[in-house]
Amino acid sequence: MTAYTSSRQAKRAAYIPSIELLSGVLAGSVPAIARMISRAEGGYAEASDALAEIYRHTGKAHIVGITGVPGAGKSTLVSSLIKAFASDGYKVGVIAVDPSSPFSGGAILGDRVRMNDAAQSCQAFVRSMATRGHLGGLARSTLQAVDILDAAGYSPIIIETVGVGQDEVEVVTAAHTIVVLSAPGLGDDIQAIKAGILEIADIHAVSKCDKPEASATVSALKGMMALGTVKASAGWNPPVLPVSSVSGERIGDLKDGIGQHWAHLQESGELAERQRSMCRTRILGTARHLFQLKFNEDVEEMEKHIQAVVNRDVDPLVAAYRLLGWDSEARVA
Amino acid sequence: MTETSTVDQDSNPGADAEVHSPGTIRVLVAKLGLDGHDRGAKIVARILRDAGMEVVYTGLYKSPNEVVNAAIQEDVDVIGVSLLSGSHVPLFRELGRCLREQKAEHIFVVAGGVIPEQDYAALSDSGVDAIVPQEARADLIVTTIRNLIAARGRI
Numbered sequence: 001m002t003a004y005t006s007s008r009q010a011k012r013a014a015y016i017p018s019i020e021l022l023s024g025v026l027a028g029s030v031p032a033i034a035r036m037i038s039r040a041e042g043g044y045a046e047a048s049d050a051l052a053e054i055y056r057h058t059g060k061a062h063i064v065g066i067t068g069v070p071g072a073g074k075s076t077l078v079s080s081l082i083k084a085f086a087s088d089g090y091k092v093g094v095i096a097v098d099p100s101s102p103f104s105g106g107a108i109l110g111d112r113v114r115m116n117d118a119a120q121s122c123q124a125f126v127r128s129m130a131t132r133g134h135l136g137g138l139a140r141s142t143l144q145a146v147d148i149l150d151a152a153g154y155s156p157i158i159i160e161t162v163g164v165g166q167d168e169v170e171v172v173t174a175a176h177t178i179v180v181l182s183a184p185g186l187g188d189d190i191q192a193i194k195a196g197i198l199e200i201a202d203i204h205a206v207s208k209c210d211k212p213e214a215s216a217t218v219s220a221l222k223g224m225m226a227l228g229t230v231k232a233s234a235g236w237n238p239p240v241l242p243v244s245s246v247s248g249e250r251i252g253d254l255k256d257g258i259g260q261h262w263a264h265l266q267e268s269g270e271l272a273e274r275q276r277s278m279c280r281t282r283i284l285g286t287a288r289h290l291f292q293l294k295f296n297e298d299v300e301e302m303e304k305h306i307q308a309v310v311n312r313d314v315d316p317l318v319a320a321y322r323l324l325g326w327d328s329e330a331r332v333a
Numbered sequence: 334m335t336e337t338s339t340v341d342q343d344s345n346p347g348a349d350a351e352v353h354s355p356g357t358i359r360v361l362v363a364k365l366g367l368d369g370h371d372r373g374a375k376i377v378a379r380i381l382r383d384a385g386m387e388v389v390y391t392g393l394y395k396s397p398n399e400v401v402n403a404a405i406q407e408d409v410d411v412i413g414v415s416l417l418s419g420s421h422v423p424l425f426r427e428l429g430r431c432l433r434e435q436k437a438e439h440i441f442v443v444a445g446g447v448i449p450e451q452d453y454a455a456l457s458d459s460g461v462d463a464i465v466p467q468e469a470r471a472d473l474i475v476t477t478i479r480n481l482i483a484a485r486g487r488i
Contacts, residue, residue, distance in 0.1 A: 004464040005477070030405055031437070104383050
């Protein structure tokens with residue numbers, strides 16, 4: 001059996017150099033922004049000059065991270081937030097991250113199902129992104145995509161992480177304001193005092209507050225907050241906000257809370273600190289990635305070290321020192 | 334004809350730089366108009382995922398205009414539309430018109446579902462690039478998409 005293929009001439013589309021897309025991106029052209037995000041995602045060497053220029057135009061947007069367990073209602077909440085911010089006149093950008101298969105590399109990006117209507121009616125830019133093997137809750141190029149939306153004039157820019165477990169907290173160094181969304185009925189107050197995801201919140205939201213179990217989750221979180229918070233931030237106590245995306249209940253409170261946190265960051269001077277820590281993480285993360293690419297290139301060299309470790313001639317630490325070209329006699333750790 | 338597992342033989346688990354070459358194919362799987370049957374669309378999404386593609390699913394009851402807007406923002410290579418409602422001729426005509434209007438004709442349109450052969454020519458005239466018959470095996474869908482993109486090249 002064969003597929004029926006149109007007899008029309010095969011489609012041809014010329015490759016538009018990234019530097020030519022640049023003016024479109026800065027002017028807010030949706031196709032130019034979309035294409036540029038693909039170039040960043042694909043790691044096109046040709047795009048690096050354009051991305052460097054884009055970066056010079058960033059730093060204006062309020063970046064909001066939304067994280068929580070799978071099925072907590074992140075996408076639905078983002079959809080409600082798009083509408084709430086848009087009705088205040090904001091041009092909202094969204095990067096929604098979903099996991100890639102470690103086997104085929106493919107992905108089902110399903111966040112758009114719940115955001116399509118809001119994107120359409122509110123002129124928001126919604127982009128789905130696969131993790132492409134990156135761990136931690138985001139994709140490697142999520143922040144470049146955020147840069148592109150920032151330079152194009154979108155703010156706030158909402159990053160929706162993959163459905164996280166207890167420990168994927170990378171978003172904390174990717175966004176100015178972190179909303180951790182908890183779903184009712186998924187754990188008791190012991191879960192609430194565990195280390196990890198709950199500690200990173202600037203705002204706690206509890207989804208599905210139209211359900212009766214939600215009040216128990218709200219009190220467990222409030223109980224945890226009453227014991228003090230580790231994330232030092234003078235003058236800001238993370239509020240616990242029950243919301244319902246179905247009824248639209250208290251979505252306005254969450255939108256206001258996000259705005260208040262942004263104002264707090266600016267007034268307290270904490271914004272500058274967070275920006276620095278975000279930059280630091282990006283530099284280190286990029287360096288790590290470049291190292292990995294470099295070592296993947298020289299297969300023979302890598303094989304030599306692998307064999308030495310397999311043979312028990314050296315331990316992995318010595319092999320790593322040699323791989324880096326460092327003196328393994330001087331090793332620490 | 335074999336199962337889908339043979340189509341991803343070139344994938345290489347664990348080496349993300351290789352699995353995700355700049356050539357990762359992105360597909361928008363869409364349901365157009367008043368057609369509530371999406372079991373097939375979801376199975377196709379899964380097949381394409383297992384072939385290493387990134388699949389954005391729109392959900393049900395979308396207008397051609399919404400689908401084109403989503404495809405542009407997602408910068409997909411292909412829009413795959415599943416239609417079982419019988420209204421494929423006018424809906425694909427409208428989809429083709431929206432693609433032209435938004436200068437997004439570089440995006441391929443692949444049709445599937447229940448589409449009688451006598452309508453193939455009309456769909457082709459509306460800008461549909463390929464039609465996969467409903468009895469097609471999984472790997473035919475994958476190769477159809479790969480062949481279209483191989484002929485166009487990366488953009």
